Amino acid sequence: MTKGLVAGIISNLVIVEVDGPVSQNEICYIKIGDTKLMAEIIKIMGSKAYVQVFESTRNLRIGASVEFTGHMLEATLGPGILSKNFDGLQNDLDKMKDVFLKRGEYTNPLEDDKLWHFKPLAKVGELVEAGSWLGEVTENWIPHKIMVPFKFEGKYTIKEISAEGQYTIHDPIAKVVDNNGKAQNITMVQKWPVKVAIRAYKAKPRPFRMMETGIRCIDSLNPIVEGGTGFTPGPFGTGKTVLQHALSKHAEADMIIVAACGERANEVVEIFTEFPELEDPRTGRKLMERTTIIANTSNMPVAAREASVYTAMTIAEYYRSMGLKILMLADSTSRWAQALREMSNRMEELPGQDAYPMDLPAIISNFYSRAGFVYLPNGATGSITFIGAVSPAGGNLKEPVTESTKKVARCFYALSQQRADSKRYPAVDPIDSYSKYLEYDEFIEYINENVSKQWIDQIHYVRNLLIRGKEASEQINILGDDGVPIEYHIRYWKSEVFDYVILQQDAFDKIDSSTPIGRQKFMMEIIIRIIKRDYDFDSFEDVSKYFRSVINILKQMNYSEFKSDEFIKFEAELEEILTKRKVAEPA
Amino acid sequence: METQAFQKIYTKIDQITKATCSLRAKGIGYDELAYIGDRLAQVVKIIGDLVTLQVFGGTEGIPTNAEVTFLGKAPTLKVGDDLAGRFFNAYGDPIDGGPAVQGKEVEIGGPSVNPVQRKKPSNMIFTGIAGIDMNNSLVTGQKIPFFADPDQPYNVVMAMVALRAKADKIILGGMGLTNDDYLFYKNVFDNAGALDRIISFVNTTDDPPVERLLIPDMALTAAEYFAVEKNETVLVLLTDMTLFADALAIVSNRMDQIPSKDSMPGSLYSDLARIYEKAVQLPSGGSITIIAVTTLSGGDITHAIPDNTGYITEGQLYLRRDTDIAKVIVDPFRSLSRLKQNVIGKDTRSDHAQVMNAAIRLYAEAANAKTKLENGFDLTDFDERSLNFAKEYSNDLLAIDVNIGAIEMLDLTWKLFARYFTSQEVGIKKEFVDKYWPKKD
Numbered sequence A: 001m002t003k004g005l006v007a008g009i010i011s012n013l014v015i016v017e018v019d020g021p022v023s024q025n026e027i028c029y030i031k032i033g034d035t036k037l038m039a040e041i042i043k044i045m046g047s048k049a050y051v052q053v054f055e056s057t058r059n060l061r062i063g064a065s066v067e068f069t070g071h072m073l074e075a076t077l078g079p080g081i082l083s084k085n086f087d088g089l090q091n092d093l094d095k096m097k098d099v100f101l102k103r104g105e106y107t108n109p110l111e112d113d114k115l116w117h118f119k120p121l122a123k124v125g126e127l128v129e130a131g132s133w134l135g136e137v138t139e140n141w142i143p144h145k146i147m148v149p150f151k152f153e154g155k156y157t158i159k160e161i162s163a164e165g166q167y168t169i170h171d172p173i174a175k176v177v178d179n180n181g182k183a184q185n186i187t188m189v190q191k192w193p194v195k196v197a198i199r200a201y202k203a204k205p206r207p208f209r210m211m212e213t214g215i216r217c218i219d220s221l222n223p224i225v226e227g228g229t230g231f232t233p234g235p236f237g238t239g240k241t242v243l244q245h246a247l248s249k250h251a252e253a254d255m256i257i258v259a260a261c262g263e264r265a266n267e268v269v270e271i272f273t274e275f276p277e278l279e280d281p282r283t284g285r286k287l288m289e290r291t292t293i294i295a296n297t298s299n300m301p302v303a304a305r306e307a308s309v310y311t312a313m314t315i316a317e318y319y320r321s322m323g324l325k326i327l328m329l330a331d332s333t334s335r336w337a338q339a340l341r342e343m344s345n346r347m348e349e350l351p352g353q354d355a356y357p358m359d360l361p362a363i364i365s366n367f368y369s370r371a372g373f374v375y376l377p378n379g380a381t382g383s384i385t386f387i388g389a390v391s392p393a394g395g396n397l398k399e400p401v402t403e404s405t406k407k408v409a410r411c412f413y414a415l416s417q418q419r420a421d422s423k424r425y426p427a428v429d430p431i432d433s434y435s436k437y438l439e440y441d442e443f444i445e446y447i448n449e450n451v452s453k454q455w456i457d458q459i460h461y462v463r464n465l466l467i468r469g470k471e472a473s474e475q476i477n478i479l480g481d482d483g484v485p486i487e488y489h490i491r492y493w494k495s496e497v498f499d500y501v502i503l504q505q506d507a508f509d510k511i512d513s514s515t516p517i518g519r520q521k522f523m524m525e526i527i528i529r530i531i532k533r534d535y536d537f538d539s540f541e542d543v544s545k546y547f548r549s550v551i552n553i554l555k556q557m558n559y560s561e562f563k564s565d566e567f568i569k570f571e572a573e574l575e576e577i578l579t580k581r582k583v584a585e586p587a
Numbered sequence B: 001m002e003t004q005a006f007q008k009i010y011t012k013i014d015q016i017t018k019a020t021c022s023l024r025a026k027g028i029g030y031d032e033l034a035y036i037g038d039r040l041a042q043v044v045k046i047i048g049d050l051v052t053l054q055v056f057g058g059t060e061g062i063p064t065n066a067e068v069t070f071l072g073k074a075p076t077l078k079v080g081d082d083l084a085g086r087f088f089n090a091y092g093d094p095i096d097g098g099p100a101v102q103g104k105e106v107e108i109g110g111p112s113v114n115p116v117q118r119k120k121p122s123n124m125i126f127t128g129i130a131g132i133d134m135n136n137s138l139v140t141g142q143k144i145p146f147f148a149d150p151d152q153p154y155n156v157v158m159a160m161v162a163l164r165a166k167a168d169k170i171i172l173g174g175m176g177l178t179n180d181d182y183l184f185y186k187n188v189f190d191n192a193g194a195l196d197r198i199i200s201f202v203n204t205t206d207d208p209p210v211e212r213l214l215i216p217d218m219a220l221t222a223a224e225y226f227a228v229e230k231n232e233t234v235l236v237l238l239t240d241m242t243l244f245a246d247a248l249a250i251v252s253n254r255m256d257q258i259p260s261k262d263s264m265p266g267s268l269y270s271d272l273a274r275i276y277e278k279a280v281q282l283p284s285g286g287s288i289t290i291i292a293v294t295t296l297s298g299g300d301i302t303h304a305i306p307d308n309t310g311y312i313t314e315g316q317l318y319l320r321r322d323t324d325i326a327k328v329i330v331d332p333f334r335s336l337s338r339l340k341q342n343v344i345g346k347d348t349r350s351d352h353a354q355v356m357n358a359a360i361r362l363y364a365e366a367a368n369a370k371t372k373l374e375n376g377f378d379l380t381d382f383d384e385r386s387l388n389f390a391k392e393y394s395n396d397l398l399a400i401d402v403n404i405g406a407i408e409m410l411d412l413t414w415k416l417f418a419r420y421f422t423s424q425e426v427g428i429k430k431e432f433v434d435k436y437w438p439k440k441d
């Protein structure tokens, strides 16, 4: 292997004079005393390799020896990933016993000795390729497929396959031979370079199945799909993290991967403490059983922060290849972009806008393109839905990370300062936000068949209602309450009904925090009925008074168990005040 | 920090800028300290044998033949129980005339706490200032700044919070503190008889600005000693973090780094996060809470310093002068403690959240009424009552000179509700109204 000597140090950028061939993104270890610091090559100039060190370089000296590994940064993939808390380099944080993180301490992401109950799925003589399912073990509750390693190229024939039984991840469970008769053993664990996409799938069509999130402003207005992409830009304190946590709790997915990327440690602690207690209503199991956390918080080394999103994505791709529905969340991708900026600055590269690297748009688009819905070679489907939080500097959306992300992510959930200030949570702006999937024919067809034939039309209808409501409220503000026809007040208050009852949702209430699609449909129908009616009012004061009482009852319904006695009582109360009001039914 | 006899002395500096010196030297460690003459400096870049040093005291008057000696170590602090009651400069040297501290020498700016070793912050800090305790409850292990205009009395409020919080240790990190403010803190702590639990690291406006860069790490290294090794509750006060960030900008600028927004280094977020994330609740019971000051320029919170701070801290506190009562209050609208939901109703009383929300809502009604009044519209009876409520609420609860217990502040708010409103107008859950609505006598 190639060796080198440290020739320059600028914070966590180290220049290494190498004595042999090295490759871009290769991993090396820098020796400092008895400790080895992991680093990654990010630029090569002649015999000088520029490496970003995943640790503090304090007390490192010129001349320190460096060993290259011949491989890129790799994730270790095998049973045991679920429910783990990893750092950005996939070190198992729970295996580190000190209060403080120790420089150069790397821990095993999996368990070497743990026995897994393996059941073969393939037979001797079968032709297989990278990603083919050879067998499975049960991990928590997920049938974890043991696959032909993604690094295997071409076709192989199964020579041997282990019988059902208990094995460790390092025991060979199959032997395969290639065309030339060369045999290789396969175990339950494999490695894969995190910055390279896993492509062991047959096709990647446009995604079309709706992913239920339980968040009304998403499902009922700008739905996302299994294998879709979205992002949530917003100034600090507008609710990006609360929204991400809500998605991780309620979204309909087999597995959740949370990349806490350069944000607060206390927010990760919240997941650590809550998820092992909280129940997933769909499976009755604890939320932590379907969750893996990659925690590289803001105070952890910045280069590892950059790696963390790739580590998370690689794990997502691995599980997608088992035919699972993955939801990956990253909070916040701006911190990842900033990590790139810090390194680019240290390398004195020609900066792009706001001193970000020139190729930032390409890096972001490359990353988002790894999400998606796929058909696996055996016909099964799998998906990675990716939603990233973006933290725009000064809350201004005209900045490189937001703009680059907007070009690739198909759902745009803009968190608005104004809505957050008036405590209209989640503060997703209903007018600026969009879901491109609403334009996909495949998606429309799916919704027509699986949700309802009216769903898409309703979405367009309420969007228009919201815009008209906003226009009306602007007119009222300019011309005064009695300077506009009463009709304007009615229009405004109709949009307020939708805002208060569908859009606003209390993330901290046990019932309101998640609304299954059936219940969303039910409420949506009630609201549309209310909105489509004509109303007669004598004065604008009556308009607000009336609709406030309507909203109040509808909100009580939101806080009650669906179809419970209480709920039905409120529903009846609503009917009463609706009929009491003299209204002309639409023609 | 004594130099050792066998150390090599260099006498040829190649390059001098406003904040850095470069020279050729061998065997130097990254982050290592050096003396250039009698000025302390730290290694910030090594390329081959060319070593660049950031000179904390500034480079004015440094000759190219100045004597440079390397100390073979990064900045350190001697930690021990005798830190208590002492005043130090940015280098950790006593400035109170007392003896040097004996203790274990530890490098400052040490590693982070493993996130899985943290505990969820859930113990309330009672300050007696109802504007904080009621609407923006603070929690041990939290990090929160005052976003303040330079003319606001943030140092007074911070000192008050510090003294009333039942902290085992209070550590003051003063950056660019005016001498008057430094003496203010000293006197307040002295008069309160609290000096024995206070430790101060101070860089005043008389000291070179780059020295400030050491202050937060010094303060937090001392904090970690008491929180981790002694399981103590430690409160760290950092004022003014805007001046700290300005010092970062000076250094990065001198090193020809490409500035990002507002001439701040591209690493500002990470630099600030490294400090604020030292706030922690440890499983052993020890904790570090950070209350900081970020002064604003012209109230602009989109400037890179408050903006990055807001993205890191767990809320922010705003002070505001309420001209109706001629007092400074804790602004209930813009202030936010993001950890308050961890403690309200649990460490206080179960009606806390409802009382808090109702009072703020009514206070907002008063603000609307005021706008109406200013625009020459008539006020309704409800408007009038809201305005009167707001005045009393502001004076009795939000003003920074208030000092009452948590139960008392809730009871007082109920009294104000009853004085001006019906229970329907207040809109609190029936079970609480039944229990706490003051009975007519």
Ligand SMILES: Nc1ncnc2c1ncn2[C@@H]1O[C@H](COP(=O)(O)OP(=O)(O)OP(=O)(O)O)[C@@H](O)[C@H]1O
Binding pocket: A234, A235, A236, A237, A238, A239, A240, A241, A242, A243, A263, A391, A425, A426, A427, A505, A506, A507, A508, B310, B311, B312, B337, B338, B339
């Ligand atoms: N859906 C919601 N329901 C109730 N409160 C909410 C909701 N969303 C946000 N909040 C409130 O807003 C506060 C800030 O939210 P959050 O931490 O998610 O902001 P953020 O956008 O992630 O900010 P930052 O960029 O600083 O991380 C929360 O502590 C909570 O009080």
Ligand SMILES: [Mg+2]
Binding pocket: A240, A241, A242, A263, A331
């Ligand atoms: Mg957040």
